[in-house]
Amino acid sequence: MSACDGCAGGTLATLPPPVPAIGLRQTTVALVGPPNSGKSTLFNRLTGMRQKVANFPGVTVEHHTGRVTLERDSEVVLVDLPGVYSLAPRSEDEQVTHDVLAGEMPGVAKPDAILLILDCTNLGRHLVLAAPILSLGIPTLVVLNMVDDLRKRGGEIDPAALAAQLGAPVALISAYTGEGVEKVSEFLNKTVAGKATRRAPAMQLPVLNDIPKCRAWAARVGTGADYRAPAPPVWTRRLDSVFLHPIAGPIIFLLVVCGVFLTIFYGADPLMKGLKSGVLISGAWLAQVLPPSPVRSLLLEGVWGGVGSVVVFLPQILLLFFFIALLEDSGYLARAALIADRTMSKFGLQGKSFIPLLSAYACAVPAIMATRTIENKRDRIATILIAPFMTCSARLPVYTLIIAAFIPNKPGAQAAALLGLYAAGFLAALATARVLKSTILKSTRTPFMLEMPAYRWPAWRSIGLRLVDRSVIFLKRAGTVILIGTVLLWVVAHLPLQDGHAPTVADSLAGTVGRTIEPVIKPLGFNWKIGIGLITSLAAREMIVGTLGTIYGMEGDEHSPGLQEALHKDLTMGGALALLIFFAFAMQCMSTMAVVRRETGGWKWPILQFTYMSGLAYICALIVNQTVSRLG
């Protein structure tokens, strides 16, 4: 029934909304709450897998939307807004929350109702947010989360009295155990049926701009609802006296960091090898099945090669996301940031930069996504800008190949070279951070403030959903860029056709480009073949290995002795060391650039970053090659 589709108001008020009309308009409900109120856990519980993540237009703030199916096949769209303490638009998060709720966000419908999630173990402080939310006049359900915790710790609240005070229904729930969540569904049903209403609150709302008055109002409301604050969390205090112990604390911190690091590298290794051989085997199978043609070549070398190089990183990325989610949800991440803060502050950064930088050792893409936990915008951008200096896994095949070919196989020499490259990247990151933070990204006045949430047993379902979510984003971002890159490279390596056949690499477009840039890279000790490798590695660093393999007509593998020997003929020691240094510093990664653009909301930072890193890589490689050739 669509009789009322386009008609405006008028007689509608006298008619009850016809039941079939429900499906015609999407009902939108916004989820609002302070950070650490359990918003995402509730969101995941309500929507499950039926969610997607997107950025609001024009800003870098991300939001999740999900669908909830209700009675009689009706549906609501849930929008998970960023965690905020107030609606005064001072940060980007608050601006977004304010704009969405006020119906001023382009492309997002003004919500029909609000779920206000508050942590009832800390009701006095969290209720402050109720004042600006209730004054919006939108039907609101006040969801008091973590009621299991409240009871366990001897706290109390009378939801009926609180509802009367606020003039809004109140639900006591535990998003973690699922207790009381049906009351949220009931409210959503009412909203769809257009029966969610607002009453005038018994207690007049305070002047919103005056925080002390708002806090006093919240205290009065709490008292009126017989709120008894819970006893301090005993377990959190006990755990903190270990995790933040002056001696045990840093030791545990180092153990956790090393544990995460080793698991990412060694734990993921068998899986990565398995996937790699899976890609190889399926590629070989495809090669047999398909008749020889340019299409087969494109499919195998372009598409399959591209998919392979992305998929191989997935185990590492998944493990990394799993650890980040685990640390975040358990509450340890805040303690780790606290312990790391002092060291990080020496380089102008802060404790929260630590985890993203650690993640960057696996891959800069998830690391840059992980910087979202840093509220201070300048600190966040500084972290994003230095993250690609960390030695990511994609550099390892290049390092392995060159080190095996050029560094004498004496005990320790090869390991020392590898360690030196890790150190070079790390030092470049710290030096860059220092420069950035004392020049263009000088800290704003927002100082370091970090809330220590109570320790909690992680909600596995929620972690699982987040893993899926993040991995899909990773595959989409990194995957599309690398796939496009490999296909493009295939094209330039196979054109122009000569007598209907693909040319040799030397005569291809890629070869022409390689020779064109040769004068520029000659001072670094690189010839045109390495030049082609540098260009292909723009899509993803490890691609230079396969490219060199193709050029020399050898197996494109970092352990291939043939390839190592072939390189020996074309590179001097100076050139080889220069190549290593070049890869340590250059931003040879389109996926990273794409993510930086998305996370910083424009091309300014990724272009600056690319120019700076390439410039640094060029100059350092030049110095290395010139010095070594003169000494040798």
Add this chain to the structure above:
Amino acid sequence: MAAKPAAHRASGRSLADLRAGEHAVLDRLELPDDVARRLMELGFLPGHTVTPAHSAPGGDPRVFRVDGSEIALRRDTASHLLVRAS
């Protein structure tokens, strides 16, 4: 915030001067308005009791218990949060 008697200003004791476990009542925040507001949203309101707790190794930053939460601040921020002379 209403002006406080000069006696408090003269004492000039801040959160950074408190020993771990010592209770003190927050008097005022000598910080730019936006920073002060952010801290007040986290519970650092004049009149609230603040108790220093654990810290990172070396004593900076330190966790403060205030208004039912635990918030970590760096020493240079804490030194601008003045407490009432008791």
